[in-house]
Amino acid sequence: GDSVTQMEGPVTLSEEAFLTINCTYTATGYPSLFWYVQYPGEGLQLLLKATKADDKGSNKGFEATYRKETTSFHLEKGSVQVSDSAVYFCALSGRGGSNYQLIWGAGTKLIIKP
Amino acid sequence: GAGVSQTPSNKVTEKGKYVELRCDPISGHTALYWYRQSLGQGPEFLIYFQGTGAADDSGLPNDRFFAVRPEGSVSTLKIQRTERGDSAVYLCASSFNTGGTDTQYFGPGTRLTVL
Numbered sequence: 162g163d164s165v166t167q168m169e170g171p172v173t174l175s176e177e178a179f180l181t182i183n184c185t186y187t188a189t190g191y192p193s194l195f196w197y198v199q200y201p202g203e204g205l206q207l208l209l210k211a212t213k214a215d216d217k218g219s220n221k222g223f224e225a226t227y228r229k230e231t232t233s234f235h236l237e238k239g240s241v242q243v244s245d246s247a248v249y250f251c252a253l254s255g256r257g258g259s260n261y262q263l264i265w266g267a268g269t270k271l272i273i274k275p
Numbered sequence: 276g277a278g279v280s281q282t283p284s285n286k287v288t289e290k291g292k293y294v295e296l297r298c299d300p301i302s303g304h305t306a307l308y309w310y311r312q313s314l315g316q317g318p319e320f321l322i323y324f325q326g327t328g329a330a331d332d333s334g335l336p337n338d339r340f341f342a343v344r345p346e347g348s349v350s351t352l353k354i355q356r357t358e359r360g361d362s363a364v365y366l367c368a369s370s371f372n373t374g375g376t377d378t379q380y381f382g383p384g385t386r387l388t389v390l
Contacts, residue, residue: 204381204382204383205368261308
């Protein structure tokens with residue numbers, strides 16, 4: 162069945178460092194891909210999404226490109242801030258013809274030190 | 276505008292008891308979803324409503340779990356004869372429409388602890 166694999170955390174970086182969080186997926190059909198973020202004590206929030214191959218989603222300085230050939234959707238940011246500390250989840254929509262279910266990775270905890 | 280709200284935020288119960296978890300979706304959203312998140316894992320799909328009907332309940336783990344949405348807005352997730360393994364954060368989400376591209380907006384969750 163469909164699945165999402167994320168790099169394990171925690172990932173610890175210094176402020177202004179470059180960030181990459183890897184995400185790969187297995188899916189039938191052509192899913193949409195999402196990154197959600199969960200800040201401490203808060204609910205899941207959509208960070209960015211891409212709905213077809215080669216699309217780039219971007220928000221708050223974060224970017225991710227839907228790569229069908231490598232089945233990847235890696236999250237990147239050029240210069241992280243302490244306020245980016247959170248848990249990041251990669252997800253895809255759909256399971257076969259059911260395109261509303263979100264299938265999630267396990268999450269990657271990001272810690273940014275000043 | 277108001278986001279998705281869930282009550283209670285925390286629920287502690289004893290094994291074998293019955294619990295109800297409530298979700299208020301964003302006004303005007305026709306689709307509503309329940310997920311369950313165990314510690315250190317991503318959310319796991321439970322059930323999806325389109326309007327008043329459960330369009331897909333394939334994620335409910337067994338017949339102790341049931342959910343309703345009688346008026347197409349508020350939803351209640353009901354768990355009978357709770358077990359320790361039911362302990363998790365139960366998340367509710369809503370979206371304007373259904374479809375893989377639609378953004379699901381999440382509530383803060385209800386943390387259920389079964390002693």
